[in-house]
Amino acid sequence: MKKEEGRKNGKKGRTAAAVNPGEMPGGQGRMANLELLRCVAMLMVVALHYLGKGNLLADLTGEMNLPRMTAWLLESFCIVAVNVYMFISGYFLCMSSFKPSRLLGLLGQVWFYSVVFGLTGAVFGVMRGTDFDIHYLLTLLFPVSMGHYWFMTAYVFFYLLLPLAGTAVKGMSREQMQVVLGAVLFTFCVLKSIFPVRFEMDGQGYDCLWYLCVFLAAAYVRRFGSVFLERWGLALYLGCCVLIFAGTFALRGIYLKTGSLGTMMKMCMEYNHLLPFLASAGLFGAFRRIKIRESAAKWINRTASCTLGVYLLHENIGLRYAWQEWFGAGRAVGAMETGSAAGAVSVLFWTGIGTAGVFACGILTEAARRYGACLLGRLCGRFGIFRRLRAGIAGLDRLFAGGNRAAVPGK
Secondary structure (H helix, E strand, O other): OOOOOOOHHHOOOOOOOOOOOOOEOOOOEOOHHHHHHHHHHHHHHHHHHHHHHOOOOOOOOOOOOHHHHHHHHHHHHHOOHHHHHHHHHHHHHOOOOOOHHHHHHHHHHHHHHHHHHHHHHHHOOOOOOOOOOHHHHHHHHOOOOOOOOHHHHHHHHHHHOHHHHHHHHHHOOHHHHHHHHHHHHHHHHHHHHHOOOOOOOOOOOOOHHHHHHHHHHHHHHHHHOOHHHHHHHHHHHHHHHHHHHHHHHHHHHHHHHHOOOHHHOOHHHOOOOHHHHHHHHHHHHHHHOOOOOHHHHHHHHHHHOOHHHHHHHHOOOOOOOOHHHHOOHHHHHHHHOOOOHHHHHHHHHHHHHHHHHHHHHHHHHHHHHHHHHHHHHHHHOOOHHHHHHHHHHHHHHHHHHHHHHHHOOOO
């Protein structure tokens, strides 16, 4: 979610776009409670981008008032969004097989949004924060390799490792997974959370490596469960978010008094910090307990299946710095200057309006794209070359599905 700081074209931005990893193995259908969590996480992602790119997050080294602290408090409670998406993906992917068809479909979806809305933003003059040049065009044409959407780059590379990672987690015992999971979390999460230094290899969670760590945690919960997360998940989420906020302002206080730890003030809000990780696990556990009626589940599942479109639309390089003003970010910033309770309410109001508006636009856009893709697929299906191509891709799916079954005894 905080990608832009020092990174060109938002390469390290917040996102989260979580990929919809598919349905439960065995044709059991989607789990509506986790699909609801997917929608909540995407709303959090949009809120993070509204706050950050709408200039509602005041400089931590400057003066604070109630509205500015309200924005940072909201940030603290939404920062779990990316880890939540990784958790959901890992929970499903750890028991599914690698499918080339799914990867190709995902790449096609990303490419569509990248090119269509990247060019739209340039043509209509709403593109900000970058120049329309060769680098811009390359970013549109090669969105994964150029890091147009950092989360999608991390996901694609992680998904290519799924034949290895998935086979490994399926074959490990509980004790083996505990050792491996403990080792990776200690190395890439705990150490950075307790030492006030910047490690050279710390990617702050914006990479495939952290995705793999969260995947292992989700796979452990999927295979062996976690009574603690189901019983105390909500309390864990709320408690860790409060600690994220408190820790951030404690580091701010240290910096203002001593001039030290200036680069560490936002450490508690980095994805691979222990607090956001535990908060995301807690929120996942809380939603895992929820029971949803069948009538509501139908609509939740349909909406959740389109959430990736929300991310790909509003984080497109041609739009990512423009839409905040369309949804009142300027008014919220102006209200913050008053320092009053009304200013704090204005921050919450306009953030809610912007988040809901962008979410609705993204869902409708993705639904329209899917409808168009379905019609195009039917048209192409009339040609023999496309039918043979589909058959070849289906054969690759069967190849990996068969390989995964053979690798796991009893499957």
